[in-house]
Amino acid sequence: MLVEGKNICYSYAFGGFSFALRDVDLNIARxxxxxxxxxxxxxxxxxxxxxxxxLQLQQGELKVAQIDVxxxxxxxxxxxxxxxVFQNPDHQFVAPxxxxxxxxxxxxxxxxxxxxxxxxxxxxxxxxxxGYEKRAPNTLSGGQKQRVALAGVLALDPExxxxxEATAMLDPDGRQEVIKIMEKLHRAGKTIIAIxxxxxxxxxxxxxxxxxxxxxxxxxxxxxxxxxxxLMKEAELIPPFPVRLYYDLQQAGIYLxxxxxxxxxxxxxxxxxxxxx
Amino acid sequence: xxxxxxxxSFSYLQPSGEKVDALKxxxxxxxxxxxxxxxxxxxxxxxxxxxxxxGLRLPTSGRIYFxxxxxxxxxxxxxxxxxxxxxxxxxxxxxxxxxxxEKDVAFGLKESGLSRxxxxxxxxxxxxxxxxxxxxxxxQSPLALSGGEKRRxxxxxVIARKPEIxxxxxxxxxxxxxxxxxxxxxxxxRNQTGTTIIxxxxxxxxxxxxxxxxxxxxxxxxxxAGATREVFTRLKQRYNGAFQTKAQRIAILLAEGKLMFxxxxxxxxxxxxxxxxxxxxxxxx
Numbered sequence: 001m002l003v004e005g006k007n008i009c010y011s012y013a014f015g016g017f018s019f020a021l022r023d024v025d026l027n028i029a030r031x032x033x034x035x036x037x038x039x040x041x042x043x044x045x046x047x048x049x050x051x052x053x054x055l056q057l058q059q060g061e062l063k064v065a066q067i068d069v070x071x072x073x074x075x076x077x078x079x080x081x082x083x084x085v086f087q088n089p090d091h092q093f094v095a096p097x098x099x100x101x102x103x104x105x106x107x108x109x110x111x112x113x114x115x116x117x118x119x120x121x122x123x124x125x126x127x128x129x130x131g132y133e134k135r136a137p138n139t140l141s142g143g144q145k146q147r148v149a150l151a152g153v154l155a156l157d158p159e160x161x162x163x164x165e166a167t168a169m170l171d172p173d174g175r176q177e178v179i180k181i182m183e184k185l186h187r188a189g190k191t192i193i194a195i196x197x198x199x200x201x202x203x204x205x206x207x208x209x210x211x212x213x214x215x216x217x218x219x220x221x222x223x224x225x226x227x228x229x230x231l232m233k234e235a236e237l238i239p240p241f242p243v244r245l246y247y248d249l250q251q252a253g254i255y256l257x258x259x260x261x262x263x264x265x266x267x268x269x270x271x272x273x274x275x276x277x
Numbered sequence: 278x279x280x281x282x283x284x285x286s287f288s289y290l291q292p293s294g295e296k297v298d299a300l301k302x303x304x305x306x307x308x309x310x311x312x313x314x315x316x317x318x319x320x321x322x323x324x325x326x327x328x329x330x331x332g333l334r335l336p337t338s339g340r341i342y343f344x345x346x347x348x349x350x351x352x353x354x355x356x357x358x359x360x361x362x363x364x365x366x367x368x369x370x371x372x373x374x375x376x377x378x379e380k381d382v383a384f385g386l387k388e389s390g391l392s393r394x395x396x397x398x399x400x401x402x403x404x405x406x407x408x409x410x411x412x413x414x415x416x417q418s419p420l421a422l423s424g425g426e427k428r429r430x431x432x433x434x435v436i437a438r439k440p441e442i443x444x445x446x447x448x449x450x451x452x453x454x455x456x457x458x459x460x461x462x463x464x465x466x467r468n469q470t471g472t473t474i475i476x477x478x479x480x481x482x483x484x485x486x487x488x489x490x491x492x493x494x495x496x497x498x499x500x501x502a503g504a505t506r507e508v509f510t511r512l513k514q515r516y517n518g519a520f521q522t523k524a525q526r527i528a529i530l531l532a533e534g535k536l537m538f539x540x541x542x543x544x545x546x547x548x549x550x551x552x553x554x555x556x557x558x559x560x561x562x
């Protein structure tokens with residue numbers, strides 16, 4: 001397992017009684033695309049901030065890429081293996097020019113000068129932002145900013161990439177851009193961890209970890225988690241549009257063959273149903 | 278409070294000296310008690326427009342009238358303007374600053390002429406409207422609250438002044454489904470008591486279900502305006518699928534499969550009832 005966590009507990013008021021995480025177990029295999037789904041305050045951001053030691057483990061065990069997150073000597077290596085893209089596109093730039101911003105991480109890891117520009121260029125190519133090297137980040141759209149932030153992470157060639165609600169503040173086009181790149185990186189073999197409360201974004205994941213009030217409520221395929229109405233209700237989430245429609249049609253005596261998760265599956269099911277009338 | 282916008286333009290000056298036209302010759306009217314959504318991609322001028330409406334920027338050219346009076350004219354009372362318009366910016370968490378929740382919410386009432394008792398009552402009302410227990414929360418530091426709670430305190434501080442126009446910039450971005458629903462219910466209630474609501478959003482479902490009128494911006498130009506439902510049915514000719522509702526996208530996919538398609542399908546409810554008709558044999562085909 002690339003990520004192995006056991007009995008993780010965390011409290012922001014250390015020693016207090018309110019826990020942001022309670023007894024969380026976490027297992028993520030190399031190359032997996034995992035969506036961590038939950039409402040505001042469910043503990044999903046708190047959990048992933050443990051993966052690269054942005055939050056210190058208080059209780060339990062956690063190993064990421066064979067590194068114990070409590071080992072302070074290896075925290076630099078850990079952060080290189082486990083990159084993170086944050087929610088707000090405007091809060092993660094450190095340089096006035098795109099290429100310098102991407103080079104920042106490389107310089108910190110003392111990557112040789114002559115290698116840097118090549119790695120910056122290839123990182124930009126992977127997020128489909130070639131040609132933007134000299135632009136100022138503030139002149140980019142939201143989706144472009146997030147892709148540049150991602151390029152900064154990719155330049156360090158991490159094994160795991162965490163997206164902490166990285167699409168929440170984007171317009172519809174920007175969201176699509178980021179999701180497309182996320183899926184591309186997954187196909188290329190990266191381990192992807194996406195935190196979201198947009199159920200639609202969890203549909204493409206290999207596995208969903210559903211969180212509520214600091215606990216893991218369920219862990220399973222999108223089909224088993226997202227089509228379970230009781231579970232979604234308990235998690236204080238609204239099921240994907242096609243799932244809602246499937247159950248509302250049932251109420252009206254219309255039984256589709258199976259519960260669709262995507263818009264395309266929904267259309268297919270409806271067409272099939274119609275052809276049988 | 279009716280709002281009239283005439284040929285409004287605004288340009289920013291970049292540090293490099295380059296001029297960027299954020300709004301180009303925009304004109305529209307908003308009637309008292311309307312609920313107006315503003316949609317458009319990042320960089321289309323939405324936030325600039327809101328700032329101009331709140332009197333926080335001076336237009337490069339063009340005019341803004343509230344009830345027929347030009348708000349940027351020399352004699353216009355800026356204090357009255359601040360009482361009339363309440364703005365909740367993006368990330369309103371950052372608007373908080375006082376040592377207690379009560380003081381933070383009360384800050385905007387300082388120049389309102391209310392007595393101490395009236396002001397306290399108003400703060401209580403605003404916090405209770407936003408779902409807080411006033412006695413429990415009044416002496417807490419606003420900075421110790423969760424993100425969602427901070428947002429509600431910030432909104433309480435704005436509605437405490439009972440503005441006739443409430444402006445929200447991306448109020449539901451980052452909120453989970455129930456947070457979103459609660460917020461939209463709350464603004465709908467405000468709207469029903471006569472407050473004019475103006476809100477930007479990237480959430481097509483929220484705009485389609487809740488707003489009465491829509492303004493569509495693209496690259497600083499107003500490319501469409503009108504009743505929400507009509508604008509959505511026109512939109513697909515102007516934008517790609519990203520600026521449609523899910524129900525619209527599904528209706529279009531179904532039409533490609535030679536199934537029911539009605540341009541009137543915009544919301545979830547529309548699609549559900551159209552499908553019920555179609556699939557119980559009531560439709561054509």
